[in-house]
Amino acid sequence: MTATAIAARAPTFLEEVIARTPGESHLERCIQCGTCGGSCPSGADMEHTPRGLFALINAGLRELVLRSNAPWYCVSCYYCTVRCPQQIHITDVMYTLKRMAIDEGYYTESTARDAPEFSKTFIDFVESNGRSFELGLATAYHLRHRPLNAVGMVPMAVGMLRRGRMDLVPTRIKGIKQLQAILKRAKELGGAK
Amino acid sequence: MRYGYYPGCSLERSAAAYHQSAMAVVQTLGIDLVEIDDWNCCGATEYFSINLLPAYALVARNLALAQDQGISNQLVAPCSACFLNLTKTDRYMMESSKLAADVNEALAAGGLHYTPGTVRVRHLLEVIVNDVGYDAVAARVSKPLTGLRVAAYYGCLIVRPGYGGIFDDPEHPTALDKLMRVLGAEVVDFPLRAQCCGGHMTQISQEVAFEMIRRLLKNAADYEADVIVTVCPMCQLNLDAYQPNVNQFFGTDYTIPVLYFTQLMGLAFGASPIELGIGKEFVDARPALDKIGVALPLTEAPRRPERPKEALPMPRMEEE
Amino acid sequence: MNEERIGVYVCHCGSNIAGTVAVEEVAQWAAKLPNVVVSRDYKFMCSSLGQELVEKDIKELGLTRVVVAACSPHMHERTFRATCERAGLNPFLFEMANIRELDSWATDDRAAATQKAKAMVSAAVRRVVYHQPLQLLPVKINPNTLIVGGGVAGITAALEIANAGYHVYLVEREPSIGGHMAQLDKTFPTLDCSACILTPKMVDVAQNKNITLLSWSQVEAVEGYVGNFTVTVRKKARYVNEEKCTGCGICIEKCPKKVIDEVFEAGLGYRKAIYRPFPQAVPKYPVIDTSNCIFFQRGKCKACQMFCPTDAIDFEQQDQILKLEVGNIILAIGYDTFDPRRIPQYGYGRLANVFTSLEFERMVNAAGPTGGRIVLRDGVTTPKSVAIIHCVGSRDKNYNEHCSRICCMYSLKFSHLLHERLPDAQVYEFYIDIRATAKRYEEFYHRVLEEGTRFIRGRVAEVTDAARMPGEEGKLIVQYEDTLIGKQRRLPVDMVILSLGMEARRDSREVAQIFGLGCEYNGFFIERHPKLDPVNTMTEGIQIAGACQGPMAIPEAVAQGAAAAARVLSLISQGTVMMEPVRAHIDADKCSGCRICNNLCPYNAIVFHEDRKVSEVITALCQGCGACVAACPSAAITGAHFTDEQVMAQIEGMLWDVQPQFAMTSMETR
């Protein structure tokens, strides 16, 4: 398809997803074989298999796609990507769908709404310290989003502490100001593929 | 042999044992791993879900530091997730000049610049297997792990999708098996060797995550492994720290210790368990290690059932 | 300025050219080029009206040269040469500019395409001025034919030609002819017994006086050209004297060495070190596999020799090198099946009860290793459930992008055979699409549906023995997405069959090189035209037939074998062919006798006259490749129809819009 032909009309949902995925995702050439859906370790628990999502994308059913828990259940194992007979960059597309769900606010309606919160909490720590911080992450995330679970996780956290596998205070890198400047600039540039 | 070293956040604390044992082992092998000064988190699997360009910039800062600090043009990452993020960023910056330009514009805000392709990122296992080689490793073995039944567990990101080049088969890798055999261990078949440990799923849906972990533990138990050996801190954490939770959830009673490959290498090289950070695991490794300590002849391994004489021949396979 | 009068004709080719190139503009522009007396554009130059236009202009305007700007010379150079000839003009005073394949089809940019069309027309106009009248060279056709590959395609071709009364050399690299078809049990969709319909043809080959069967042989080199090929064949030592051997088979019985038969039994059965792939083998003589023979490996044994009643075993036998003179060649080397070890997640080689489709063919075959019993790898257990996995190694960019076309059908055949032999077994077919597109195929699919096979739409993700649930213990578990319900599922079964795709022979590129053919990206041989000339190749005198051209079933392989034979017979009955007079010629006055060209000629067409110290081209041998022309340091060699003047004029024409001073420099350095 030529660039001019696309510009002449509003992009389809499929074209949007492709445009927001880095490199050549090749999502347009999915033959709906189901190799991805069969390979996915969390596939049995997804509301839609990756293949199912791609059929929905092709049909332009934006809300169904962006509300699905499927992208959030992706554990980035890359099985689908290496097995896809059409060499579609499926894992990258899953990341794209997560970002689109956040941008468009749909994820709050998904059954996996905790997942983006986990990612965000994780990132908060990285942005303020330059390193991740497991104790802070676990506490902040569980207390904020899964208070019930937090209690259940206490023995595990204590175990981590007792074995010297978790810090009580975060490590901060020296160049944190530099890192923050870089991230700030990156966010401003944003939108890039 | 001198390399830049990017330990990654886990190796600072939750996987300190990996760091400790890796250091001990590379010293024996004559490898110099020099830590990149002031590296930052690679973003794990999280940052790419939220915001793409900052995610690349975050990783690229490390590549820029590695490039500028001039330790070596090779950077070793022991964590599979870090390995993936570093190779992915380098590869995508190489493939897309637009991405490279944007990332570099962001880096410029911190006075940095990274030229894609200048730093070659390697996983620690790959360096040991390819640069040092099995023979050199074999030469250092003083206390072979005879009788220890090991399930060699690769997980995902060291073999898939191969942004830094294909190092082992993405479906049925064998490098770690060979390494363990060189150490004298008995490597059991482990069909789920490259399946996912669940990654961050423990934080998102415990039922889903526990099931993924259970599958792996069951598979290792089915083949009567004494120990699962890993190449990634995330895999170790999921299989080890959550093993009690998994048992509780499913009513199972798995007690399979999960050690880093560097810890077993260290033991075979004659280092003391303490030196190698052994003892920090949730599932006690002592019963397994007793087995090699006392060097008793193995309780007979389950023998393959004899092939009846009507049996049809098996297809011929290339030697591993 | 010379006297030539040129006519230029720019073709629209419907919208194929006119859609991108401003053809009227090009024609008007060309009218102003030197020597051009008429320039026209026309909708279809190749139509009879278009050709009549040229003929009329030649006669009425006294044209001495003709340029047609249209499609590739491969398509219509012959057409327009004939047009010129009809109007009394020597056909070589014509030149064709390809403004379709090389221009209008290569871009959407109208301005650039028009500009390029002008350059190509200008090049042709400048060149054609220097053309010289030439005559086609008649070449006699040797009526013998070489056929390489004795599968069903090669056998069919051999019998057609031999029955027409001409001699055939049939070269087969295995000990017997028959190819893959000899391994099969029943054939879809009619379910006739494969051996029953093939072996009579094999016997015909053996008995036909016009066929020389060279099995256990390989072509090593080919020289010459259409009508006159010289072929070097290595006839490998069988270590069995064919004159004496009666084919009794006692040697095979007595041979103590048993090895896995990787070829005919697809690895599922055994043979001896001295063997015949199957009882109806043609020829009947066994061969000794030296890499496994105890005598060849350790110097002791000779059991076969001891027991042979006719003293036919000859351990001293040597390979023979034969030189064959033939006029035509048919390649019918068939295909290889995909190696499923390349997809480790399907477990072949690791999981005992994963079988390939070829193994299954041998298993269901009453003459096969299990006598037709369907059993697991332990040799005794009958499977209660069988999963057949489609598209293994096909329709996958990681392996082969093409659809292998036959595996859907043979999978359906397997379902049917399973139902017939094991009525209690549950059979599953995992497919992406069912491709049942030839005569009676869809009907066969419906029949299998009615027999109770369960069809599951989804490409299998993996086959594993790692049980998750109690019901899975001890079984093979097929993991997949049932795409019609959108759910990931696992199915425990006893046996898995992998429906392997068809690939080009692993050595197809080397074979192509020997015969001077081209291969597709995936190794299959390229035909001259995918629709209009499917068995011919770009190399005159060489045809292809059967699965070496692309995946196909038996009926098509047979049809192609017969088609290739018809091509050959047509050439033989013509007796001669007319060859392009594109030949090199050495100007004896300019030749310095350096002999550089002598060894360069790939056809050994240059002789050196010691007495006069000059080289000379033997026109009958020269193929016009031009190697000597470019190499001669004294510029003594000219290639007819490719003279320096012609080529330089063409280049200058092509550069018509380049700055004149630059064009001058290029002229001067010449």
Ligand SMILES: Cc1cc2nc3c(=O)[nH]c(=O)nc-3n(C[C@H](O)[C@H](O)[C@H](O)COP(=O)(O)OP(=O)(O)OC[C@H]3O[C@@H](n4cnc5c(N)ncnc54)[C@H](O)[C@@H]3O)c2cc1C
């Ligand atoms: C499992 C399976 C089941 C099938 N079932 C059916 C079916 O039921 N019905 C159907 O119509 N089709 C079926 N087919 C397809 C069928 O096998 C092919 O269509 C047919 O065999 C093609 O014949 P061929 O002569 O072109 O090639 P081949 O049968 O491959 O014969 C080629 C011959 O050339 C020889 N050769 C190769 N290289 C050289 C060389 N360099 N020099 C000399 N000789 C050489 C080979 O030894 C071989 O004898 C099946 C295929 C498979 C894999």
Ligand code: SF4
């Ligand atoms: S594996 Fe690839 S082609 Fe098949 S359904 Fe998934 S994305 Fe589509």
Ligand code: SF4
């Ligand atoms: S990468 Fe994500 S979507 Fe793909 S198989 Fe793994 S978990 Fe599933």
Ligand code: SF4
């Ligand atoms: S025993 Fe002798 S005659 Fe009989 S098949 Fe063997 S070689 Fe031929």
Ligand code: SF4
């Ligand atoms: S014929 Fe059927 S099984 Fe074979 S590759 Fe084509 S679709 Fe797949």
